[in-house]
Amino acid sequence: xxxRAVLVLLLLCVALGSxxxxxxxxxxxxxxxxxxxxxxxxxxKAQPHDHWWANFVHASRVRFDQMRQQYxxxxxxxxxxxxxxxxxxxxxxxxxxxxxxxxxxDAEHLNLVWFTKASELVDYLNYGQDRNQVKxxxxxxxxxxxxxxxxxxYSCEMDSASKCWLHETELGQIKRVDFAHAPFxxxxxxxxxxxxSSYWHNATGTRMWGAIGRTDYSNxxxxxxxxxxxxxxx
Amino acid sequence: MKLKSPLQIFSLLLGLFxxxxxxxxxxxxxxxxxxxxxxAIKNEPxxxxxxxxxxxxxxYKFWGFVRSPGQPWSTSKLVMMNEQTKLxxxxxxxxxxxxxxxxxKLYGSFSGQxxxxxxxxxxxxxxxxxxxxxxxxxxxxxxxxxxxxxxTRRIIETPH
Numbered sequence: 001x002x003x004r005a006v007l008v009l010l011l012l013c014v015a016l017g018s019x020x021x022x023x024x025x026x027x028x029x030x031x032x033x034x035x036x037x038x039x040x041x042x043x044x045k046a047q048p049h050d051h052w053w054a055n056f057v058h059a060s061r062v063r064f065d066q067m068r069q070q071y072x073x074x075x076x077x078x079x080x081x082x083x084x085x086x087x088x089x090x091x092x093x094x095x096x097x098x099x100x101x102x103x104x105x106d107a108e109h110l111n112l113v114w115f116t117k118a119s120e121l122v123d124y125l126n127y128g129q130d131r132n133q134v135k136x137x138x139x140x141x142x143x144x145x146x147x148x149x150x151x152x153x154y155s156c157e158m159d160s161a162s163k164c165w166l167h168e169t170e171l172g173q174i175k176r177v178d179f180a181h182a183p184f185x186x187x188x189x190x191x192x193x194x195x196x197s198s199y200w201h202n203a204t205g206t207r208m209w210g211a212i213g214r215t216d217y218s219n220x221x222x223x224x225x226x227x228x229x230x231x232x233x234x
Numbered sequence: 235m236k237l238k239s240p241l242q243i244f245s246l247l248l249g250l251f252x253x254x255x256x257x258x259x260x261x262x263x264x265x266x267x268x269x270x271x272x273x274a275i276k277n278e279p280x281x282x283x284x285x286x287x288x289x290x291x292x293x294y295k296f297w298g299f300v301r302s303p304g305q306p307w308s309t310s311k312l313v314m315m316n317e318q319t320k321l322x323x324x325x326x327x328x329x330x331x332x333x334x335x336x337x338x339k340l341y342g343s344f345s346g347q348x349x350x351x352x353x354x355x356x357x358x359x360x361x362x363x364x365x366x367x368x369x370x371x372x373x374x375x376x377x378x379x380x381x382x383x384x385x386t387r388r389i390i391e392t393p394h
Contacts (some may be wrong), residue, residue: 044325044330146352146355148352148355149350149352149355151350151352154352157316157318158295158314158315158316158317158318158349158360159295159317160295160351160352160353161295161314161349161350161351161352162349162350162351162352163347163349163350163360165350167350
């Protein structure tokens with residue numbers, strides 16, 4: 001009886017191992033870029049956010065280059081960008097930011113997907129590709145956030161508030177089958193690691209790196225932690 | 235009185251707890267003002283407007299309570315103000331929170347959309363403001379919990 005149990009266990013291990021080995025799906029890198037705020041609302045603060053419209057866009061672009069080095073020149077990279085904020089910011093800047101973002105797409109050979117609602121983002125994650133054939137192996141977020149929520153819109157329509165977000169209580173909308181084995185997932189936004197990473201794990205079964213404390217996008221080369229004692233957790 | 239049994243002690247603690255729940259900031263004159271306010275609300279003419287009460291909190295960005303005319307404050311909603319058409323009175327004046335507690339006749343509409351306010355981690359209905367008239371700078375109180383009317387304290391009370 002004992003020998004039979006060991007045999008069953010061994011067979012199970014072999015079966016699981018061969019299943020891993022036969023993961024013949026393609027891996028997709030997904031970068032989500034939230035919107036920047038408007039001076040129209042930020043001017044009422046002692047320290048307004050987003051002096052530079054491209055805070056999040058530039059940080060994403062730096063990461064695209066790293067991804068090409070990490071995953072190869074033919075890596076499949078999809079870039080989801082919250083369009084509404086850049087349309088509105090275009091008016092403030094007096095120039096067409098949409099076409100500037102599209103020029104990044106062309107230069108970096110990306111699959112650019114604009115979204116205006118969180119549901120469009122979730123739909124892309126779930127159905128934007130055949131998730132039996134293409135699974136998310138890398139997912140990263142650049143944008144405004146607090147410990148509970150990704151805010152794709154922040155201070156763009158109204159002062160310090162969001163009309164487009166993905167809250168930690170809504171993460172169950174993302175299907176577990178979307179992800180490849182052992183994906184790399186990271187939020188570069190503020191405070192994600194304080195609570196949302198845990199909700200992410202419960203909802204998707206995957207681990208998301210997130211910051212304890214605030215993050216700073218003003219560094220030209222990478223997003224850095226800027227709170228005393230700040231660190232990354234998953 | 236000597237408390238001998240656990241039941242007596244429990245009863246005393248329960249009584250104190252319930253009593254604490256009844257503590258308010260209101261004075262006798264406040265109660266009289268509230269009664270007069272409730273009578274006045276009943277006589278508000280219907281129309282294409284709302285009644286708003288500014289509820290300013292230093293740390294939160296909601297605007298305050300908004301209700302339909304003729305309806306009690308218990309039916310009001312704590313709203314996020316969309317100021318793209320018209321700035322709220324305090325922002326227009328350039329001093330946020332300067333009108334805490336003021337009562338307004340508001341023009342505009344509920345957009346039917348929800349807004350996320352990150353500081354309170356709360357979701358609030360959006361009210362699109364198109365105009366306003368000041369009704370009172372010192373209306374009868376609609377909140378009762380001690381401290382909830384203090385802009386610096388993170389207590390959010392809704393009228394009931």
